[in-house]
Amino acid sequence: MAVTEEKLNEEKKSLSFVEQFVEEDLAAGKNGGRIQTRFPPEPNGYLHIGHAKAICMDFGVAEKYNGVCNLRFDDTNPSKENNEYVENILHDISWLGFKWGNIYYASDYFERLWEFAVWMIKQGKAYVDEQTSEQIAQQKGTPTTPGTASPYRDRPVEESLALFEQMNTPEAVEGSMVLRAKLDMANANMHFRDPIIYRIIQTPHHRTGTKWHTYPMYDFAHGQSDYFEGVTHSICTLEFVPHRPLYDLFIDFLKEMDGTADNLKDNRPRQIEFNRLNLTYTVMSKRKLHTLVDEHLVSGWDDPRMPTLCGMRRRGYSPESVRMFIDSIGYTKFDALNDMALLEASVREDLNKKACRVSAVMNPVKLVITNYPEGQTEEMEAVNNPENEADGTHSITFSRNLWIEREDFMEDAPKKFFRMTPGKEVRLKNAYIVKCIGCTKDAEGNITEIQAEYDPQSKSGLEGANRKVKGTLHWVSAGHCRKAEVRVYDRLFNVENPSADERDFRELLNPESLHVYDNCYVEEYAAGKKPGEYLQFQRIGYFMADPDSTTDHLVFNKTVGLKDTWAKQNK
Numbered sequence: 001m002a003v004t005e006e007k008l009n010e011e012k013k014s015l016s017f018v019e020q021f022v023e024e025d026l027a028a029g030k031n032g033g034r035i036q037t038r039f040p041p042e043p044n045g046y047l048h049i050g051h052a053k054a055i056c057m058d059f060g061v062a063e064k065y066n067g068v069c070n071l072r073f074d075d076t077n078p079s080k081e082n083n084e085y086v087e088n089i090l091h092d093i094s095w096l097g098f099k100w101g102n103i104y105y106a107s108d109y110f111e112r113l114w115e116f117a118v119w120m121i122k123q124g125k126a127y128v129d130e131q132t133s134e135q136i137a138q139q140k141g142t143p144t145t146p147g148t149a150s151p152y153r154d155r156p157v158e159e160s161l162a163l164f165e166q167m168n169t170p171e172a173v174e175g176s177m178v179l180r181a182k183l184d185m186a187n188a189n190m191h192f193r194d195p196i197i198y199r200i201i202q203t204p205h206h207r208t209g210t211k212w213h214t215y216p217m218y219d220f221a222h223g224q225s226d227y228f229e230g231v232t233h234s235i236c237t238l239e240f241v242p243h244r245p246l247y248d249l250f251i252d253f254l255k256e257m258d259g260t261a262d263n264l265k266d267n268r269p270r271q272i273e274f275n276r277l278n279l280t281y282t283v284m285s286k287r288k289l290h291t292l293v294d295e296h297l298v299s300g301w302d303d304p305r306m307p308t309l310c311g312m313r314r315r316g317y318s319p320e321s322v323r324m325f326i327d328s329i330g331y332t333k334f335d336a337l338n339d340m341a342l343l344e345a346s347v348r349e350d351l352n353k354k355a356c357r358v359s360a361v362m363n364p365v366k367l368v369i370t371n372y373p374e375g376q377t378e379e380m381e382a383v384n385n386p387e388n389e390a391d392g393t394h395s396i397t398f399s400r401n402l403w404i405e406r407e408d409f410m411e412d413a414p415k416k417f418f419r420m421t422p423g424k425e426v427r428l429k430n431a432y433i434v435k436c437i438g439c440t441k442d443a444e445g446n447i448t449e450i451q452a453e454y455d456p457q458s459k460s461g462l463e464g465a466n467r468k469v470k471g472t473l474h475w476v477s478a479g480h481c482r483k484a485e486v487r488v489y490d491r492l493f494n495v496e497n498p499s500a501d502e503r504d505f506r507e508l509l510n511p512e513s514l515h516v517y518d519n520c521y522v523e524e525y526a527a528g529k530k531p532g533e534y535l536q537f538q539r540i541g542y543f544m545a546d547p548d549s550t551t552d553h554l555v556f557n558k559t560v561g562l563k564d565t566w567a568k569q570n571k
Helices: 005-014 017-027 049-064 083-096 106-122 133-139 157-167 218-229 244-258 286-294 309-315 319-329 340-354 565-569
Strands: 036-039 068-073 103-105 126-129 178-181 196-200 214-216 233-237 270-274 277-279 336-338 356-358 364-369 377-383 393-399 401-405 425-428 433-441 447-454 481-489 514-523 535-537 541-545 554-561
Touching (some): 017 049, 017 233, 017 270, 036 049, 036 218, 036 233, 049 068, 049 083, 049 233, 049 309, 049 319, 068 106, 083 309, 083 319, 106 126, 106 157, 106 178, 106 196, 106 214, 106 218, 106 244, 126 157, 157 178, 196 218, 218 244, 309 319, 319 340, 340 541, 364 514
Parallel strands (some): 036 068, 068 103, 277 336, 356 535, 364 447
Antiparallel strands (some): 126 178, 178 196, 196 214, 377 393, 425 433, 433 447, 535 541, 541 554
8 A cells, every 4th residue: 555645744743753764764875775873871870761862772773764773882981990890881771672783992093093083283283381281271262252372382293292292101190181172272162172082091991901001081082983883873961062073073074084985985974962861769870870889879880779771670671661661752952851750651551561479468467367277378379460361360368367468458448448447248269258356466456367257159250249239458477478579669869850959969859768677478480480580469569579679688679669659649
């Protein structure tokens, strides 16, 4: 069937502006119809959900247009980088469900970048400056006033070449010299005012060891690496918009140096910028995330309150839910603050389809079925997931002595309380209808036990057993369950946008962001679940076993509640 013009227009409207640019380039025959993107993280920390947005765009565009997305580590600052971060970045990208074409490192190009810098010095396009960083900053000027030239700007080429060689020696002192591009100190774009392109760092590199003592700056390495690799579309975030002219200029210099080299002449990366992902009640700054970890304000990079992908994975988020959320907020050219509730809604939607339903009691109180025979047990059939019949069922043991939620009982209940109260009936899920007949209290008036009688003819699944009762409660058998620790998380910060708050961000941390319940009970079937297996504690929320969990000490993390009760509480 022919595709109508109206249909084509609808499809075009559904494209992100980035995809529209890509399709324009394909239609124009640029790069021989080839699409190549890259995801270029610096291995100086763990990836967070903001990086996930970039990953989904970089890899997603390549997948959609039959191209390739390579992974390139921007390892130009050895003082902050190590292999631990490299390995975790690889793991996180794989967890999200993406596959890279090749793995590259900026350090793969150190020789070529050095040669390029030497060429720039010889062409009068770069010089060694021996001023302090403070002096250089003062000479930059302001966006409305031009900068002033460094006293070293016109030093002889041979002198700069010799000093540049000296910068790359073990004896070179950090901060004593830098190499600057010789551009335009009056340019309205501050990035053109003789930017620093090399600096001395005497920390061994995680890949090259002590071979290098001077390293290229991001602006000098990034565009050139794209160019060397044959990237067609360099997709990045909005803060790089003012960097784009410099990105293009350095590539112009490269083309000038290389002339008409066959492997470089047709390659011209197109830089496209989109908005960053910002979430309420959290921070995305790597510096601040490092501080949270280094000062033990959280338990580590994978603390389930962190916006890191490993933290979200440990908490029980699925990769599909993260991708669903990113797809729902889209890509624009305007920064925005996204509500954490939108992410949690995506998590609920996805986990509802895949989580195994189990019984767990967070705040237990004993329920005794007084007319149920002592020592008798029954195996009740429990559906694993009503959203997916193929997930099957499992058995849960029923007995005379049960645990139920303390909040599910009220001795003197209001009219619309449809849980357990004296004289009224409720159904115990997958089991029987019971009627509360009383309770026992301690000397302080705390309820220590509830008594009820069951109707033997009301067993779930029996013909005629489904007479109407208004409440259904979950439970576990006191003699056939496992004790567990359950960790329940709240927002990490007390303010909606901590990044915009002028106070020290440490002051904004929510002291109630973690509650540990150490007297919980879960059914035996749940006790066998491992990290990575999605669970729904019925009537409570979604959970996952924590890596800390052992056979002798079960630990579960609450992923998200069944409903967004947090938003209602904070209106």
